[in-house]
Amino acid sequence: MRLPTLLAFTGLVALASATPIVPAAPRALPQPVPRKPLKARQNDTAPACAKVSQAIYSPPTRPSQIPAALAWDCINSVPFNASSAKRLVEDLPAWLNWQSTLDVLKNPPAEYAEKVQPGIDIIGGLEQIGRDIDAGRFTSEYGFGWVLYTLFLAAHDGHLQYVPDSVGAIFNWGRPVPLVSVSEDGAQLPAVFVYSDVLGMQYKNISYTPSPVIEIDGEEVTEFLESYSQYGGSQDRDALYNNMFYELAQVSLGAGGAGVGMFAGGGRGRFAYPGDTTTLKFANGSEYTMQNYARLIAPHFRGISTGEDLAKTFFNYNTASVDSQSTPVSSAENEAPLAPAAPGYPVPVVPGPSNLINGFYVNAASYEDVAVLQVPSFIGSTGSGVLFQKTTQDFLAKAAADGKTKLIIDLQANGGGIIMQGIDMFKQLFPDQDPWGANRFRYTEAADLMGQSLSEFASQAPRGVNNLTYKTFQGSWFDYHMDMTVDAKPFESWQQKVGPVEVNGDKYTTLSRWNLSDVLISFVSGGVNVTGYGPLANVTGPPRFKPENIVLLTDGYCASTCTIFSELMTQQAGVKTIAMGGRANKEPIQALGGVKGVNNFAYAYIQQTARAAIRFAPSGQEAKYNVSALRQYDSSLVLGRAATNPSLNSRDGLRRNDASGVALQFIYEEADCRLYYTPEMTVDATAIWKAAADAQWGGSGKCVGGNYGDTQAAGINEVTTKLSSGRVKATLHSFEAFADTFGLETDCRVQADGFMQP
Ligand SMILES: *[C@@H]1O[C@H](CO)[C@@H](O)[C@H](O)[C@H]1NC(C)=O
Ligand SMILES: *[C@@H]1O[C@H](CO)[C@@H](O)[C@H](O)[C@H]1NC(C)=O
Ligand SMILES: *[C@@H]1O[C@H](CO)[C@@H](O)[C@H](O)[C@H]1NC(C)=O
Ligand SMILES: *[C@@H]1O[C@H](CO)[C@@H](O)[C@H](O)[C@H]1NC(C)=O
Ligand SMILES: *[C@@H]1O[C@H](CO)[C@@H](O)[C@H](O)[C@H]1NC(C)=O
Ligand SMILES: *[C@@H]1O[C@H](CO)[C@@H](O)[C@H](O)[C@H]1NC(C)=O
Ligand SMILES: *[C@@H]1O[C@H](CO)[C@@H](O)[C@H](O)[C@H]1NC(C)=O
Ligand SMILES: *[C@@H]1O[C@H](CO)[C@@H](O)[C@H](O)[C@H]1NC(C)=O
Ligand SMILES: *[C@@H]1O[C@H](CO)[C@@H](O)[C@H](O)[C@H]1NC(C)=O
Numbered sequence: 001m002r003l004p005t006l007l008a009f010t011g012l013v014a015l016a017s018a019t020p021i022v023p024a025a026p027r028a029l030p031q032p033v034p035r036k037p038l039k040a041r042q043n044d045t046a047p048a049c050a051k052v053s054q055a056i057y058s059p060p061t062r063p064s065q066i067p068a069a070l071a072w073d074c075i076n077s078v079p080f081n082a083s084s085a086k087r088l089v090e091d092l093p094a095w096l097n098w099q100s101t102l103d104v105l106k107n108p109p110a111e112y113a114e115k116v117q118p119g120i121d122i123i124g125g126l127e128q129i130g131r132d133i134d135a136g137r138f139t140s141e142y143g144f145g146w147v148l149y150t151l152f153l154a155a156h157d158g159h160l161q162y163v164p165d166s167v168g169a170i171f172n173w174g175r176p177v178p179l180v181s182v183s184e185d186g187a188q189l190p191a192v193f194v195y196s197d198v199l200g201m202q203y204k205n206i207s208y209t210p211s212p213v214i215e216i217d218g219e220e221v222t223e224f225l226e227s228y229s230q231y232g233g234s235q236d237r238d239a240l241y242n243n244m245f246y247e248l249a250q251v252s253l254g255a256g257g258a259g260v261g262m263f264a265g266g267g268r269g270r271f272a273y274p275g276d277t278t279t280l281k282f283a284n285g286s287e288y289t290m291q292n293y294a295r296l297i298a299p300h301f302r303g304i305s306t307g308e309d310l311a312k313t314f315f316n317y318n319t320a321s322v323d324s325q326s327t328p329v330s331s332a333e334n335e336a337p338l339a340p341a342a343p344g345y346p347v348p349v350v351p352g353p354s355n356l357i358n359g360f361y362v363n364a365a366s367y368e369d370v371a372v373l374q375v376p377s378f379i380g381s382t383g384s385g386v387l388f389q390k391t392t393q394d395f396l397a398k399a400a401a402d403g404k405t406k407l408i409i410d411l412q413a414n415g416g417g418i419i420m421q422g423i424d425m426f427k428q429l430f431p432d433q434d435p436w437g438a439n440r441f442r443y444t445e446a447a448d449l450m451g452q453s454l455s456e457f458a459s460q461a462p463r464g465v466n467n468l469t470y471k472t473f474q475g476s477w478f479d480y481h482m483d484m485t486v487d488a489k490p491f492e493s494w495q496q497k498v499g500p501v502e503v504n505g506d507k508y509t510t511l512s513r514w515n516l517s518d519v520l521i522s523f524v525s526g527g528v529n530v531t532g533y534g535p536l537a538n539v540t541g542p543p544r545f546k547p548e549n550i551v552l553l554t555d556g557y558c559a560s561t562c563t564i565f566s567e568l569m570t571q572q573a574g575v576k577t578i579a580m581g582g583r584a585n586k587e588p589i590q591a592l593g594g595v596k597g598v599n600n601f602a603y604a605y606i607q608q609t610a611r612a613a614i615r616f617a618p619s620g621q622e623a624k625y626n627v628s629a630l631r632q633y634d635s636s637l638v639l640g641r642a643a644t645n646p647s648l649n650s651r652d653g654l655r656r657n658d659a660s661g662v663a664l665q666f667i668y669e670e671a672d673c674r675l676y677y678t679p680e681m682t683v684d685a686t687a688i689w690k691a692a693a694d695a696q697w698g699g700s701g702k703c704v705g706g707n708y709g710d711t712q713a714a715g716i717n718e719v720t721t722k723l724s725s726g727r728v729k730a731t732l733h734s735f736e737a738f739a740d741t742f743g744l745e746t747d748c749r750v751q752a753d754g755f756m757q758p
Contacts, residue, residue, distance in 0.1 A: 048073035050305040056296060063296035064745075069276035071171045071294030077307030078141040078166060084317035085144050086133050087637055089126045092162070094632035095603050096122055100442045100652045101665055103506040105155055112666045116235050120154040141311065142166040149271065156235040157665070158415065158559045158595035158756030159649035163271060165315050168643030171294040173274050174265025178246040178742060179213065181225075181581065183676035186691060187704075189584050190676050192221050194280070194288075195246040195260075196739070202683045203735045211284035217275070222584050225263070231272045232262055233756060235665070236593025238582035239556025243267060245581075247555065248685050249376045249412035252342035252355050255747040257376070257413055258557075258758040266746050267758040270295075295745065297643070319640025343737040345374070345685050350398055352391035353384040359395030361404070362689050370693045371395070371404035374685070375425070378417030378561040380750035385526035388421060392428050400544050407550045408692050409569075410685075412580065415594060415756040416560025420525030422754065423516065426568040427531040429550070430543045435568050437514060438486050439598050439651040441477070443500035443507035445629045446610065453613035453625060454478040455494040464519035473616075475520040477650075478609065482520065483512040490515075503661040511654060524753070547574040551696040552591065553688070554671070555580045559594020561754035564653065566592055567664065571656060578692050578703075579671035580681075586705050591671035594756050596664040597649035602751070604645065607633045644757065673703035683738065 046054075052074045055066050096102060099122070106121045113119055129147060138144045145166030152162045163169075180198055183190040191212040200206030216224040229240035243250075243262050250257040250266070259266025265274070279289040298314050311317070339355045341347050350359035356377040362370045373395055379388045399407070416422070423435050441447060458479035461470040473479055480497040484490055491497040491512070500507040514521075516533040531539050552566055556579055569575040577591035610633040617625035638646070652663035673695050680687040695702040746758050 047306045048077050049301075049307055049310055053301045053304050056301050063301075064293070064743075066171070066294040066296065067276065068173060068274060068292035068294050071173075072273055072276070074307065074310070075142050075166060075170055076140050078311050078315070079307060080138045080141050080144055081311070081315075081317050082133050082136075082138070084315075084637070084641070085138070085141075086130060087635075088164075088641055089130045089133070089148070091632075091635055091638050092126055093123055094446070095606060095638060095646075095648065096126075097444045097446065098442065098601060098606060098650055099155075099157075099160055099648045100440070100508075100597060100650060101155070101157060101663060102442060104504075104663065104666060105157075109662060109666050111668045115668050116237070117154075117156045120151075122151060122155060125151040125154075141307075141315070153231065153233070153268075156233065157597065157649050158233040158235075159597050159600035159647055160595075161233065161644070161757060162638075162646045163643040165641050165643050168271055168297065169314060170296075170298045170310065172265065172270035172297050172745070173272060173292065173294055174270065174745065175263060175274050175278055175290060175292050176742070177278075177280070177288075177290050178260040178264040179225075180245045180679075180682045181241070181584065181677065182679045182682060184678070186676055186678050189586070190581070191584070192225065193679075195682065196742075198679045198682055199735065199738050202679060205735055209284075211282040211286070213280050214283050215279075215281035217279055218281075226583060228272075229262065232268050233758075234557060234559065234594045236556050236590045238579070238589040239558075239593025241583045242555045242581040243557060244269075246682065247413065248342070248344040248682065248688075249374075249410070249414075249555065250557075251741050251744060252345060253376050253413060254355075255745065256380075256750055256758070257746065257748075259744045259746045260742060264742075265293075265295075266744070270746055316637075316640035319635075319637045343741055344683055348374075350391055350395040353379075353387040357388055357391045359391065359399070360689075361399075361402075362686060362693065364686070364690065367690060367693055369403070369405045370408060370689065371399035371402075371406065372408045372410055372689050374410040376411070376413040377750075378414065378419075378421040378425075378565070378752070378754065379526070380417055380752040380755065385418060385421065385528045389424055389428075389528045389531075392425055396428060396544055405545070405549055406693065406697060407545045408553055408689055408696075409550065410553045410689065410692075411558050411562055411566070412553065412555040412688075414554075414558050414562040415758060416562050416564075416754045417750070417752045418526050419514075419561050419564060419599065419754040420521060420528060420530055422561040422565035423514070423568070424525075424528060424530045426565055426573075427533075427539075429545065429569070430573050431532050431540050432542060433568070433572050435514075435516070436486075436572065436656040437564060437568065437598070438511045438654045438656070439513070440501075440503075440511050440654065441509040441651060443498065443509055446632065447509070448498050449625065449628055449630055450609050450613040451478045451480065451494045451498050453617050454609070455480045456618045457616040464523075471520065471523055473612070475523045476609070478613075482515070482518065484515040486511045486513055488513070508652070543573075548576075549697075550575045551692060552577045553580065553692050554578070554591045554593075556582070556590060556593035558592045559756035560597070560600065561752070563592045563594065563596045563664065564598055564754060567596075567653065567655070576672040576696065578673045578675060578695055580675055580688065581677050582674060588670040588705060589674050590669055592669065595649060596653055596667075597651060598653040598664075599649070599651035599753055600647045600755060601650040602645055602647045603642075604639055607636070607639070645751070647757070674705065675702075676704060 052070050056063050106119050108119050145164035148164050149167045178195040179192055180195045181190045181192050193210055193212055197210035201210055213221050215221055225244050229244050232240040232243045234240050243258055245261045262269030274292045277289050277291055281287050304310050342355050348358035349361050352358050356379050358374045360372040454473045458473040463474055480491040480494040497510055499510045501510055516530045522529045529535050579589045579591040582589040610630040614625045614630050675691050748758050
C-alpha cells in the first residue's frame with residue numbers, strides 16, 4: 001500500500017534549529033504560508049490590523065469575507081509574549097497526564113505507525129517548545145500558537161485538542177470552492193472535481209463539460225489533498241482524505257459538522273491558513289484562482305489597529321482564575337425541533353430531532369425490503385436524548401411492521417456524542433446481548449487522589465439521592481461504586497478500581513465496565529435509561545434483524561461513541577461494515593477512522609474535579625490534599641488561552657477476548673467492503689444506500705478490489721466523458737438548496753462525553 005511521504009511530525013526537529021521560528025507550519029505538515037508572494041496592495045502603510053478593521057467596518061466586506069492575506073498579516077503582527085507562553089507550556093503537562101494514550105503515542109504499535117500515523121512525544125514536544133522560547137526563537141504569538149496547535153494535532157486523536165487563542169480565537173479560514181472526489185461508475189479510481197461542476201452536471205445546469213482538477217497551487221492534486229488532510233483530527237488517512245470534501249452527511253449536521261469539507265475551511269480546516277489565493281488547474285488545461293477568506297471569530301474588531309491592540313483586547317495572557325463552566329453531562333432536556341430534510345435526503349419515514357437521526361426507506365424497485373437508519377450523530381447534552389432514543393424505537397417497530405428485512409445503519413459523519421446513546425442503540429438492535437465495552441484510565445497520582453477524596457464524599461449519601469452535588473460525584477468515575485469489574489462484580493474499594501495495573505510497561509487503572517443497571521445511568525446519559533436495564537429491563541428477546549441483514553455504512557469519520565457502538569455491533573453481534581470513499585487507490589480502507597478512545601474529558605472538568613477533591617477532602621486529611629498534586633490545576637491559564645473548550649481522551653477502549661492490552665485506538669482494521677463515491681452520491685443519499693444494499697445483499701464482487709467490472713484506472717479524459725454522459729437528473733431538492741450550503745461553516749457547540757469536535 002502506498003503511503004504518502006508525509007510521515008513523521010518533524011516540527012520538533014525544525015524547532016531545534018538555530019533559526020528564529022516564523023509563523024509557518026512544522027515542516028512535515030503542509031505549509032500554511034502562501035506559496036506565492038502576496039499580491040501587492042496599493043499604497044498602504046497602515047498596520048495590517050487597521051486594514052482588517054477597515055475591511056470589516058466599511059461595507060461591502062462582511063466579517064465572514066475578509067481577504068485571507070489581510071487577516072494573516074494582522075494575526076502575525078501580534079508580538080510574542082514569552083513569559084505567558086512559557087507558563088502555558090509549563091502548565092499543560094498536568095492536564096496531558098490524563099491523556100490515556102500519552103505513553104503509547106510515543107512509540108505506537110508497528111502496524112499503526114506504518115499504516116495510520118507515526119508516533120509523537122507530546123510532553124517532549126512541549127519541553128522543546130519551552131527551550132525554544134528560552135532561546136528566543138519565536139518572533140510572533142501566532143508562530144508560537146501554531147507550533148503548539150500542531151503538536152497536539154500530530155496525536156491525531158479527535159478527543160485531544162488545544163486551539164490557542166492566536167490560532168482560533170480571532171480568525172478562521174476558508175476557501176470559497178468545495179471539492180468532491182468521485183469515481184465515474186463506482187469502479188474506476190476517483191478523481192477530484194469542483195463540487196458545483198458535479199452539481200451542475202447532475203442538475204443539467206451547466207453548459208460546459210466539467211473537467212477534473214489535476215493540480216492545486218502547482219502540486220499534483222491527490223498529493224496536495226492527502227498532505228493537507230493531515231490538518232484533520234481523525235487518525236485514518238482515508239477518513240482524513242474524505243473529510244477534505246463536500247459530503248451530504250456532514251452538511252446535514254449544519255454548523256455542528258465539518259461544513260463543506262476541510263478544503264473549503266470546514267472542520268479543522270478552519271484553523272489552517274490556506275494562503276491568500278488558491279489556484280486549481282484542470283485536465284482540460286484551464287486554471288481558476290480563487291480568493292481565500294478569513295472569517296472574524298473575535299466578538300468585534302473595534303478600536304483595533306495593531307497586533308498589540310489585538311493582544312490587549314482578546315488574549316488572556318494573565319489568566320489566573322477563570323470560573324470554568326463545564327459540567328458533566330446533565331439530564332437537562334430541550335425539545336429540539338424537527339428540521340426540514342437536509343439537501344440530498346428524502347423525506348424520512350420516522351424523523352428524529354434536528355436531523356441528528358432519521359429513519360428512511362429506499363423507495364425504488366427491488367429495494368422494497370431495505371430500511372435505513374441514518375445516524376450522523378449520537379447527540380450532545382443539550383439535544384433531545386429521549387427523542388433520539390425514541391426515533392430508533394419507533395423506526396425499528398415501523399420497519400418490522402412494514403415488512404422490511406434489511407437494515408442499513410448509515411454512520412457517515414458520526415463523530416460520536418453521548419456514550420449511553422451508542423450503547424442503547426446496540427441494545428435496541430440486540431436485546432439479547434450483554435455489551436462488554438471495558439475501559440481504563442492512565443494511572444496518575446492526581447486521579448488517585450481525586451478518587452480517594454470523592455469516593456469517600458460520595459459514599460456519605462445514599463446512591464442516587466436527590467442532591468445534585470452528591471449525584472455529580474456519585475455518577476462520576478471517581479466514585480468506585482460507579483462502574484463494575486470486567487467480571488460484572490462491584491468494585492470493593494477505590495484502591496481496587498484505581499490500581500495501578502502495569503500493561504506493556506505503562507501504568508493504568510483496573511479495567512472497568514459500565515454498570516448499565518446503575519440508578520445513575522440516566523443521570524450521566526442526558527436523561528435516557530438504557531434499553532434492557534433499569535426501568536427498561538423488560539425489553540428482551542431476539543433481535544428484529546439478523547446480523548447478516550444489517551450493515552454499518554461509514555465514511556471513516558466514525559469516532560468516539562460511534563466506535564463504541566460499532567465495536568459492539570461488529571465484535572459482539574457480527575455485523576459487517578462498508579466504508580465509503582478514501583484516497584485514490586484500490587486498497588482496502590478502515591471503517592472506523594476517528595478516535596476510538598471511549599470518553600473525552602474537558603480540561604475544565606478536570607480542574608473542577610480537582611477543586612472539589614480538595615474542598616471535600618476526607619476529614620483530618622485537609623492539609624494533605626491542600627498541598628497535593630491537585631494544586632497543579634489551580635491556574636486557569638490553559639483555559640484562558642484556548643479558543644475552544646479544550647479536551648482530551650480520558651479512557652481507552654479495550655476489546656473483549658484480546659489479551660494484548662493494546663487500546664482500540666491503535667488497532668488497524670479494514671472494513672469488510674469499500675465503495676467509492678460516485679457523482680450521483682454527492683447529491684442524492686439514496687444512491688449511496690442502493691450501492692450499499694447491492695454490495696451487502698446483491699451478490700458478490702461489488703466492492704472496490706472485488707470483481708466489479710473493469711478496475712483499471714480510468715484516464716482523465718475517460719472520466720470526464722463518462723461523467724457527462726452519465727447525467728442523472730436529481731429531483732429531490734433544488735439546485736439552490738445545495739448552493740445555499742456553500743457558505744456553511746463549522747461552529748460546533750456540542751458537549752458530550754464521547755464526541756470528537758470537528
Ligand atoms: C497613496 O495614495 C494616495 C492617495 O490615496 C496618493 O496620493 C499617493 O500617491 C499614493 N502613494 C503611492 C506610493 O502609491
Ligand atoms: C505578557 O504576559 C504576562 C503574563 O505572563 C503579562 O503580565 C504581560 O502583561 C504580558 N505582556 C503584554 C505586553 O501583554
Ligand atoms: C443553473 O441554475 C441557476 C439557478 O437555478 C440558474 O440561475 C441558471 O440559469 C442555471 N444555469 C444553466 C446553465 O442552466
Ligand atoms: C475546463 O474545466 C473547468 C472545470 O470543470 C471548467 O470550468 C471550464 O469551463 C472548462 N474549460 C473549457 C474550455 O471547457
Ligand atoms: C446537597 O449536599 C451538599 C453536600 O453535603 C450540601 O452542602 C447541600 O446543601 C445539599 N443540597 C441540598 C439542596 O440539599
Ligand atoms: C449495578 O447497579 C445496581 C443499581 O445501583 C446495583 O444494584 C448493582 O449491584 C450494581 N452491579 C454491580 C456489578 O456493581
Ligand atoms: C429513567 O429511569 C428513571 C428511574 O431510574 C426515571 O426516573 C426516569 O424518568 C427514566 N427516564 C425516562 C426518560 O424514562
Ligand atoms: C417496558 O416498560 C416500560 C415502562 O417502564 C413501558 O413503557 C414499555 O412499554 C415496556 N416495554 C415492553 C416491551 O414491555
Ligand atoms: C491550604 O493552603 C493555604 C495556603 O496555600 C492556606 O491558606 C490554607 O489555610 C490551607 N488550608 C488547609 C485546610 O490546610
